[in-house]
Amino acid sequence: MTSTVAVRAEGLVKTFGSTRALDGVDLEIPAGTILGLLGPNGAGKTTTVRVLTTLLRPDAGRAWVAGHDVVAEPQAVRRAIGLSGQYAAVDENLTGFENLYLVGRLYGMRRRPARERARELLERFNLQEAAERPSKTYSGGMRRRLDLAGALVAQPPVVVLDEPTTGLDPRGRLDTWSMISELVADGATVLLTTQYLEEADQLADSIVVIDKGRAIARGTADELKNRVGGERLQLVVADADQLPAARTVLAEVGSGEPVVDENLRRLSVPVDGGTKALVEVLRRYDGEGIEVQDVALQRPTLDDVFLSLTGRIAEDPDDAPGADPKEKK
The missing domain is CATH 3.40.50.300 (P-loop containing nucleotide triphosphate hydrolases)
Structure with missing residues (x-):
């Protein structure tokens, strides 16, 4: 040694x-x-x-x-x-x-x-x-x-x-x-x-x-x-009725399957090129009249790594x- x-x-x-x-x-x-x-x-x-x-x-x-x-x-x-x-x-x-x-x-x-x-x-x-x-x-x-x-x-x-x-x-x-x-x-x-x-x-x-x-x-x-993937985009919409449309947009923009929490009206999805994806999602939400109450762009945590591995x-x-x-x- x-x-x-x-x-x-x-x-x-x-x-x-x-x-x-x-x-x-x-x-x-x-x-x-x-x-x-x-x-x-x-x-x-x-x-x-x-x-x-x-x-x-x-x-x-x-x-x-x-x-x-x-x-x-x-x-x-x-x-x-x-x-x-x-x-x-x-x-x-x-x-x-x-x-x-x-x-x-x-x-x-x-x-x-x-x-x-x-x-x-x-x-x-x-x-x-x-x-x-x-x-x-x-x-x-x-x-x-x-x-x-x-x-x-x-x-x-x-x-x-x-x-x-x-x-x-x-x-x-x-x-x-x-x-x-x-x-x-x-x-x-x-x-x-x-x-x-x-x-x-x-x-x-x-x-x-x-x-x-x-x-x-x-x-x-x-x-x-980095092994888990890029960043994760997380949003909260104002109206639970808008969750299906909001999910469709995330599925098209994100790099993985969106996760939806209906009780909290929260959606999240992994994304590549986080800032560009965030801007695109918000642009499309605005065009479809989907009101966003909260938005965050997050890097994976060690908790994500632990769960993934x-x-x-x-x-x-x-x-x-x-x-x-x-x-x-």
Whole structure:
């Protein structure tokens, strides 16, 4: 593995009984970038994370993290990574400060640097006022932030974030996004699994979509959106009786089958050359006396990509049905 690649997986296979959770997954994360790992329930995201972090041995295939083989050199891999999982791994009987200090000491930090790093992270995650309280008194969002802080204590070169913003309010999510961006600016490499497609859109340099244990698409957010097609024209007409005529125009101007929502009097259709198509539709509507109340020209979203590739909408992720039940929500 070259020094410019921080994480690489080749042909990972993992089975649980009759369930093939991973079926030849390949990944590559250049150093100093964020890879977003997306997939529907049972796709294999968390199983992939557990293999890369040495919590599971693959049945076949190989993987390297920070230049170390995850099977042959598990201790070296563990020293090179920080992990924040789907569930906050904090000791509820310890204070926030004690949790982070303990992590620092377990990483081999001396007492004073461990104390200083704990205080620094408590402040960065807006937990300083609760630093001396037992973490069992924290809200779910506070425990999530403390868990993420714990993954960063040793300033690891590779950070694995499995659903890092689950349970956070919108402000907490934005703060976490900012922290993740800062990590990469400081040179870290991040593997991010998320149920929030806008999170991957906002943060990830590249995205891999997995389904049924296989990587079915990869690329930047823009590249994946381009696979769905061009833009989508969406209109709302004033009179439901005009929907048939409005649909006929869209069918002739658009590049696909129009979708009609009669209750909302809304129509949408994929279009090529979005602005020209918009002008043409409005010209023809005007000529036929069709009154438009609202109009929008939209690029595909990652939700559209997800649905197009997997045939399913994004949901709260569970992993393979045969996996450790503690991984299930």
